Amino acid sequence: MARHVEVSSDLARRLLATMWLCRAFEEKVSELIANNEISGLVHLAMGQEGTAAAIAAHLDDRDLMFSGHRAHGHALAKGADPSRVMAEIAGRATGLCRGKGGSMHLVDVAHGFLGATGVVGGNVPNALGVALAQKQRRTGRVTVVFFGDGAAQAGHFLESLNLASLWELPVVLVCENNGYAEFTPRSAHTRVERVATLATTYGIATETVEGNDALAVHRAAAPFIAAAREGKGPALLECLTYRMRGHYEGDAVKYRDAAELDVWKAKDPLRILERQAAEAGWFGDADARAIERSARARVDEAAAYALASPWPDAAWLMEDVR
Amino acid sequence: MARHVEVSSDLARRLLATMWLCRAFEEKVSELIANNEISGLVHLAMGQEGTAAAIAAHLDDRDLMFSGHRAHGHALAKGADPSRVMAEIAGRATGLCRGKGGSMHLVDVAHGFLGATGVVGGNVPNALGVALAQKQRRTGRVTVVFFGDGAAQAGHFLESLNLASLWELPVVLVCENNGYAEFTPRSAHTRVERVATLATTYGIATETVEGNDALAVHRAAAPFIAAAREGKGPALLECLTYRMRGHYEGDAVKYRDAAELDVWKAKDPLRILERQAAEAGWFGDADARAIERSARARVDEAAAYALASPWPDAAWLMEDVR
Amino acid sequence: MSEMTPIRAINQALHDEMTRDGDVVVIGEDVAEGGPYGATRGLVDDFGRDRVRDTPISEGTVMGVAIGLALAGLRPVVEIMFIDFITLALDQLANQAAKARYMSGGQLRVPLVVRTQGGAGVRSGAQHSQSLEAWLAHVPGLAVAIPATAADAAGLLIAAIRTDDPVVLVENKAMYYRREEVPDPLAPVPLGTAAVRRSGRDVTVVATSRLVAESLAAADALAGEGIDVEVIDPRTIQPLDEETIVSSVARTGRCVIAHEAVRAFGVGAEIAAVVQERALDRLQAPVLRVGAPFAPVPTSAPLEDAYLVGREQVAAAVREAMRW
Amino acid sequence: MSEMTPIRAINQALHDEMTRDGDVVVIGEDVAEGGPYGATRGLVDDFGRDRVRDTPISEGTVMGVAIGLALAGLRPVVEIMFIDFITLALDQLANQAAKARYMSGGQLRVPLVVRTQGGAGVRSGAQHSQSLEAWLAHVPGLAVAIPATAADAAGLLIAAIRTDDPVVLVENKAMYYRREEVPDPLAPVPLGTAAVRRSGRDVTVVATSRLVAESLAAADALAGEGIDVEVIDPRTIQPLDEETIVSSVARTGRCVIAHEAVRAFGVGAEIAAVVQERALDRLQAPVLRVGAPFAPVPTSAPLEDAYLVGREQVAAAVREAMRW
Ligand SMILES: Cc1ncc(C[n+]2csc(CCOP(=O)(O)OP(=O)(O)O)c2C)c(N)n1
């Protein structure tokens, strides 16, 4: 199913920049949590940056994206201002959602990020509805929704496969299959190893790719995105990946062993892309480090912005209810 | 997948007797509704009697059964006393549920009929739980749940496929695929023509049979029932059938044409079985008519019993709440 | 003025609004076939299957799809055939629709309308007869309308469609086929405004849905006993027009609340709490509540009849209030 | 007596009951791993995966499976990780579990226990912080317990497990790790019996869950102002121990109700309605309600702090009641 898509040095740079932004951003979030500057229930996606970057690279601001509880990278990749994302996670007045949403509920309408939700599987029907509206209005906008392998056992997801198929919705369902739902491995939740299999049943186009190979994800997504842009679909792209940290910050991670983590550390998506760039002769370590440094600088700025920002005014409590 | 199962004249007689009981019973219900002796939301299964009879023929009182809104035949086939079923539908004190349940909520614990539910798809998880209990206790009891093709798009059903598969539950899921959910044909609800396909995805054993051929249903169910009796499973049996009447009594049935009904009238499950019996030389029309007459007599008795029964005492209103 | 049943008025209101605004779409089970009560009858002929969209039996996801349509700027009217099945869609309704605007700091709006119906009396049993509106009124972000007349069934629906935030309309199946006067053309009825259905001096009866007509009948009977009853129909329970209710009770000094739902933890509890909070010193009797007993709805006719409250229970409560 | 946190007491209660009765099984997401709060920690080691059953993220079906287990005579304790997600399981809970016994005319029993937790204060946002217990108390067939102490968290759970009909326990996440006294061994606490947490002459405060400790703190502060507060913890809201509440108010003449849930249509509405119904002539002030404002729970610390009610709001309400 994967067609050949031109891979340019530019694309690799772009992806790497996004991925380093996500990585540096979440390292900073983790640090700020450790320093009690950020509180609440925070889920980091370190190790999964390849999917966010690769999918978003196909999209522009008019395209629409949904995500779940592990959404920082998706919002950033979609173009959200890191300072305002950080401010939101830190609960500040300057946050994307004025501090009312927080880590699990990032929304940035200006960049087409229609939002993250904390209820597993709950975002998929919403994405379908948005895609249906695009189809009826023939806007050519693509709708993408990210979700985990754990969501694939949820009724809302399964009902959605049927509806997406029935109505031929221009939506790309992107499953980040990291092998776990909270503390429990996929094998304890289903006998269906691949999430893609579920979609195939409904006649939905699918592909399963190494999620930590951002270029591969980008390539695999291309035909699905192109179809959606023409109002066709749906498609499901399953990205096999791994979260390097616990389910949430504070998780003692007793349910998996060090060896497993090591295997996946060796498959760190940032290293994979840097190695590919070097091997292809697109750019070397110096450029990669420059990209990393620039990302870290941007994140430092974001953190400084967030922490210097005022807290929300208590009067906002009753605003935007309805 | 279908194995050879001995088909005896006795079995054919037994199935025909059950089917005629169901048919005559529902004809009487329809008549009583027309006469304002029965009120409420009543769904008849005329045309679908083959599945109820064939599945129940494998079971005894210790086995457990669930059904949905179209459940009269299932309860009767499982052994419920026609008089008490009729009394329940007529809202009388002598009804199985003392009049508190009615047509959509028949329950007969003594005969293992754990009940019908009015929420489409809602019975499947309950059946799974009952099957799980049998498995853990190694009782050798089989759990069967009947549902329609419309239920196959419901989240509870889809989540249940996964759980039944994951836990290898000794449950037989029997889909009566009559091509419609209320007034809408299956093609407007899904691109997945066969419900069995959905189960196959989860590695569940399936078979799709002509539901109006009771002997074929009986044959197809045999290995599934046998496996469940050994604590193994799950399985899904899809029975292609048709309801000859409207979705509910009172439905003007504007959504399908006479030609379609005629096709299926020619495939009336009672006629099919009578023809098979005649062709095989098991018994002829005289015997069939005797079976029919005896069913009608039993149903007349049931109706008389129901209508002569007292109404529930208003004091019962607050009993059995908790 | 013309004569119409509530179900016909709803149908007409949908037709009018779909004609007026191309963004209005109807979605739900069997809606293209008109639905079991005929609320959407004929719409598909005029507006096609894209705007009158049949769905499979997937209430939760269909609600979610409707929310997505609303997020994208359409104005979906989703039908949940029985309020009993809204239990399957509450994650989407309460966690997504009701909170999206707030959680996004005002970036998102969800102009979603949910039409559903509840109520007993037609021998359909415990899973097809509930009155769950109190649940919805407890969810910040939702508005909840509960029409008692054909004019309001249409008018509140029109207002809901023109609202930029989610509104749930809870109709009552037992009232669908009564002929009543409605304005011609149908007109919006603002959310949050109670209607005084009958003026009276002695007791204020606050009644919703089917109990409005029952309370009016009780009032007629009580008039013969020299008791002058005021009947108020809140029309929306969220927001609740506390002013109209409280100022009436401040005048009459007595209040009876009547609804079909189970009394315990029902809408009447909130109204009673508000009335005594705001008008205690005027109360000459406790605020009394008329509602269903704490039991599921039985199917059998005499049991269901014993279960349902109506004019007699309202009249009895009014008489009791008068004895203080 | 020994010292324990509520979460440890719950864990111990489960362990005790599973040891006592081989029919007790635990089922839910990540329960074999102990769950996010540790309520089920270690159980799998003693009772195995058949009795401590991990499930996929399928709340509705898992609830349905638990109902099936209960119908078959087991005593499942199903965990819904956050009460916010009970929205996905309400069809099974309200339509099947709550009604099975009734609809079957008493043939079926559903000895189901649902453990879940709600409450805000930990910056987890609008979808992980709700208090939805009022919904459940409106459903005939369900009992609803809402423990405020470690002893009750365990004791009500034990009682629930030994009950033949469905019981939902709504814990509060913010209280899980406070050390408190519990009886040794843990003992059942009967459903439907309120606890008088503090005796007082002037005002009755009826508080649930986290607000019990807050109300006791308020009472201490108010004692310094010469106001003698009685604090009552209903412990179960369905059934509700009206006697204990009403007889207290009959003595004090004043009543404040405090809970974390949204005030409108919350548990306090029912209690206020009951109190004025049964003790109007004793009331020297309106029954006042302390509860959350009508908004989703915001995530940001200062907003969430502004959202949450606590000892100050209780004290203010008591002072207001005293002014009458
Ligand atoms: C409906 C629902 N049930 C349970 C939870 C609690 N929960 C949060 S994340 C999670 C696991 C999700 O797994 P997956 O979808 O694979 O995403 P991942 O965390 O691996 O990225 C669970 C069970 C939830 N948020 N929503």
Ligand SMILES: Cc1ncc(C[n+]2csc(CCOP(=O)(O)OP(=O)(O)O)c2C)c(N)n1
């Ligand atoms: C959850 C739910 N949604 C909607 C309904 C209304 N309803 C009753 S029967 C039915 C169609 C069911 O179709 P199917 O499962 O194929 O069974 P059939 O009626 O054809 O036997 C619908 C939509 C319901 N009872 N439950």
Ligand SMILES: [Mg+2]
């Ligand atoms: Mg995962």
Ligand SMILES: [Mg+2]
């Ligand atoms: Mg069907």
